[in-house]
Amino acid sequence: MEQFIALRRHYYPHDNDEIDSLARAAWLNNQHWKICALPWPMALHWR
Numbered sequence: 001m002e003q004f005i006a007l008r009r010h011y012y013p014h015d016n017d018e019i020d021s022l023a024r025a026a027w028l029n030n031q032h033w034k035i036c037a038l039p040w041p042m043a044l045h046w047r
Contacts, residue, residue, distance in 0.1 A: 005017055008025040015021040 004022040007029050008022050011025040011028050
């Protein structure tokens with residue numbers, strides 16, 4: 001749970017620790033790592 005709170009504080013410092021804010025931060029972090037895992041030229045077209 002502490003990891004989710006840390007992610008939320010990183011991505012959404014203005015939000016509180018409600019489950020929706022934690023879920024949004026976890027989803028955003030997951031998307032970030034998915035994009036980073038793409039081959040370099042593909043990652044440019046993803047955004």
